[in-house]
Amino acid sequence: MLQVKNLVKRFGDKEAVRSISFEVKQGESFGLLGPNGAGKSTTISMICGLLQPNGGEIHVAGIDALKNTAAAKKVMGVVPQDIALYPTLSARENLNFWGAMYGLSGRELGARVAEALEIVGLTDRQKDRIDTYSGGMKRRINIAASLLHKPQLLIMDEPTVGIDPQSRNNILETVRTLNQEKQMTVIYTSHYMEEVEYLCTRVGIIDHGRLIAQGTLADVRRLAGEETTIRLRIAKATEQMAAALKAVPGVKTVRIEEHALSILVGNSAETLAPLMAAAGSFKIQGVEIEEPNLESVFLHLTGRALRD
Numbered sequence: 001m002l003q004v005k006n007l008v009k010r011f012g013d014k015e016a017v018r019s020i021s022f023e024v025k026q027g028e029s030f031g032l033l034g035p036n037g038a039g040k041s042t043t044i045s046m047i048c049g050l051l052q053p054n055g056g057e058i059h060v061a062g063i064d065a066l067k068n069t070a071a072a073k074k075v076m077g078v079v080p081q082d083i084a085l086y087p088t089l090s091a092r093e094n095l096n097f098w099g100a101m102y103g104l105s106g107r108e109l110g111a112r113v114a115e116a117l118e119i120v121g122l123t124d125r126q127k128d129r130i131d132t133y134s135g136g137m138k139r140r141i142n143i144a145a146s147l148l149h150k151p152q153l154l155i156m157d158e159p160t161v162g163i164d165p166q167s168r169n170n171i172l173e174t175v176r177t178l179n180q181e182k183q184m185t186v187i188y189t190s191h192y193m194e195e196v197e198y199l200c201t202r203v204g205i206i207d208h209g210r211l212i213a214q215g216t217l218a219d220v221r222r223l224a225g226e227e228t229t230i231r232l233r234i235a236k237a238t239e240q241m242a243a244a245l246k247a248v249p250g251v252k253t254v255r256i257e258e259h260a261l262s263i264l265v266g267n268s269a270e271t272l273a274p275l276m277a278a279a280g281s282f283k284i285q286g287v288e289i290e291e292p293n294l295e296s297v298f299l300h301l302t303g304r305a306l307r308d
């Protein structure tokens with residue numbers, strides 16, 4: 001469905017995207033995960049024809065998207081990071097406008113708009129002006145707008161940033177249904193690793209304009225090795241506590257967090273008991289054991305946390 005090869009984008013002397021290559025198969029849900037400024041939106045903008053790359057190739061459903069941008073755009077539905085709606089128009093009027101931009105009219109347009117409103121669960125609010133909507137509801141209308149022309153490939157750029165939990169859940173469920181029940185191919189960009197783990201079967205991790213890892217969720221998780229994080233919840237974690245735990249055999253690193261000590265170990269089964277013995281005098285409020293996840297993969301590959 002999508003082939004991206006050696007994609008490069010420079011802004012002046014800043015190289016925002018540095019030779020990125022990946023493929024997304026039909027029906028797949030591909031997650032593009034990376035911190036702020038990693039190059040996610042720049043990559044997406046080039047795929048959907050909004051930005052001209054300085055190098056590389058893009059094929060969408062077999063179409064050369066750099067030569068035949070108009071044809072490629074028909075295949076894709078894009079949910080941009082920034083909301084693109086007219087605040088003084090109602091949701092339905094906005095969708096009518098976007099549908100007309102895709103060449104829909106009459107009954108077909110009406111039916112598609114009704115269907116899109118149903119998918120995002122906002123049929124009962126369709127007559128209300130967008131400026132009376134919450135941030136999460138605006139995002140859901142933005143998603144509805146991307147679905148009007150029944151795209152084969154849905155590209156979403158951080159659709160859940162800064163919204164309420166109810167809209168977030170609605171969006172995650174909508175994406176899952178579109179992918180699993182309607183066989184829509186999805187590219188989902190986020191810096192929330194939980195969302196990518198929930199929705200995507202394959203992931204790419206992007207950092208400083210490079211794809212530093214890609215593969216199935218299982219493949220990529222394995223890059224963190226067998227390391228497990230043990231988190232001890234403590235009201236006030238101190239340097240002395242961290243030093244005492246660092247001395248326990250099997251402990252790799254100890255990080256002081258707000259109200260917790262985060263301990264990276266090679267093998268939690270072997271290390272947990274001696275660790276708890278060493279922490280015997282601390283007032284521990286809880287213990288959590290986290291198996292390797294995309295967050296630990298990112299930490300392992302870059303030495304930094306995914307979120308700042």
Ligand SMILES: Nc1ncnc2c1ncn2[C@@H]1O[C@H](COP(=O)(O)OP(=O)(O)OP(=O)(O)O)[C@@H](O)[C@H]1O
Nearest residue numbers: 011014016034035036037038039040041042043191
């Ligand atoms: N139009 C532009 N002009 C100059 N620099 C830009 C432009 N657009 C993006 N950049 C730079 O390119 C880099 C990648 O930006 P991009 O928006 O692709 O990141 P992102 O991964 O989408 O981040 P976020 O999670 O914050 O949305 C950043 O350093 C950014 O400042």
Ligand SMILES: [Mg+2]
Nearest residue numbers: 040041042081
């Ligand atoms: Mg972005």
